[in-house]
Amino acid sequence: xxxxLLLLALxxxxxxxxxxxxxxxxxAGQAGPALVVALFLVSAFGPPPSSEWLRALLAxxxxxxxxxxxxxxxxxxxxxxxxxxxLGLL
Amino acid sequence: xxxxxRAAWPIALGYFPVAVAFGALGxxxxxxxxxxxxxxxxxxAGTSQFALxxxxxxxxxxxxxxxxxxxxxxxxxxxxxxxxxxxxGGPVEAFFLTDEVFAVALRALPTLPPGERRGYFLGLGxxxxxxxxxGTALGALGxxGLLAFPGLGEALSFALPALFFLLAxxxxxxxxxxxxxxxxxGFHLLGQTAWGLFLAGVIGLLGKGLGxxxxx
Numbered sequence: 001x002x003x004x005l006l007l008l009a010l011x012x013x014x015x016x017x018x019x020x021x022x023x024x025x026x027x028a029g030q031a032g033p034a035l036v037v038a039l040f041l042v043s044a045f046g047p048p049p050s051s052e053w054l055r056a057l058l059a060x061x062x063x064x065x066x067x068x069x070x071x072x073x074x075x076x077x078x079x080x081x082x083x084x085x086x087l088g089l090l
Numbered sequence: 091x092x093x094x095x096r097a098a099w100p101i102a103l104g105y106f107p108v109a110v111a112f113g114a115l116g117x118x119x120x121x122x123x124x125x126x127x128x129x130x131x132x133x134x135a136g137t138s139q140f141a142l143x144x145x146x147x148x149x150x151x152x153x154x155x156x157x158x159x160x161x162x163x164x165x166x167x168x169x170x171x172x173x174x175x176x177x178x179g180g181p182v183e184a185f186f187l188t189d190e191v192f193a194v195a196l197r198a199l200p201t202l203p204p205g206e207r208r209g210y211f212l213g214l215g216x217x218x219x220x221x222x223x224x225g226t227a228l229g230a231l232g233x234x235g236l237l238a239f240p241g242l243g244e245a246l247s248f249a250l251p252a253l254f255f256l257l258a259x260x261x262x263x264x265x266x267x268x269x270x271x272x273x274x275x276g277f278h279l280l281g282q283t284a285w286g287l288f289l290a291g292v293i294g295l296l297g298k299g300l301g302x303x304x305x306x
Binding site: 001002003004005006007008009011012013015016017018019020021027029030031032033034035036037038039040041042043044045047048049056059060063064067073074076077078080081082084085086088089 | 097099100103104125128129132133134135138142146152153155156157159160163164165166167168169170171172173174178179180181183184185187189192193196240241242244245246247248249250251252253254255256257258259261262264266267268269270271272273274275278279280281283286287290291293294295296297
């Protein structure tokens with residue numbers, strides 16, 4: 001079992017390290033923006049489509065307003081998360 | 091580094107409850123707190139850690155469980171090349187390269203003077219790492235009751251989607267990013283999130299080539 005843990009740790013590290021280090025390796029293209037948008041969508045909207053999506057959308061709106069009003073990423077995340085928690089109590 | 095550590099707090103906020111849940115899952119699966127903690131200390135990749143522990147608990151052979159965990163992490167291969175124009179990746183930087191650290195760094199590094207980028211990235215990664223490991227320790231030691239306060243666990247679980255949303259906003263007019271996001275969401279709804287994210291990375295790579303061919 002410990003060998004499996006070490007294999008996963010080493011493999012994950014190499015997946016992160018080798019493509020980054022390789023000067024003539026993989027060209028990123030638009031992989032960065034593509035992955036950021038993909039990470040957002042899969043983290044915010046869990047399957048299957050449900051009323052939870054509306055709650056998430058409202059909390060994202062709160063996050064957006066927080067970012068516009070404060071200009072602070074961390075504070076906006078805090079506000080959005082707080083709103084999401086409050087909506088769950090309704 | 092201090093600037094990076096300060097920038098890490100939204101990630102830390104989001105990581106904490108997930109890490110507590112991971113620690114608790116490991117304990118419930120009958121794994122020792124030390125082994126569970128070692129997983130967070132050495133792997134530092136949430137999805138694959140959940141998969142490893144979950145599969146082991148179901149009696150899947152350990153090496154197969156590790157290989158399946160690695161498949162879930164294939165998308166990480168795209169992160170370094172996307173950051174390469176702004177920061178050369180060393181072993182320590184690569185160790186900290188999670189989804190969330192990547193997304194924040196992609197936004198912040200281009201705005202920083204080159205001399206400050208490494209310190210910022212290391213601070214960001216360290217903040218995320220400390221939160222992940224603190225949460226794992228508390229969960230493994232049975233402190234998941236910390237999140238029992240009404241609404242708190244749910245609120246914290248939304249910190250990472252909110253963070254990704256703000257980081258994705260500048261890219262929502264990018265057709266390649268939207269296509270990749272749509273494909274990832276489609277696979278996610280079918281229960282194949284890891285493959286969807288991997289395909290999103292592939293679409294991002296191909297998108298550059300298509301864009302270049304269209305130019306006169």
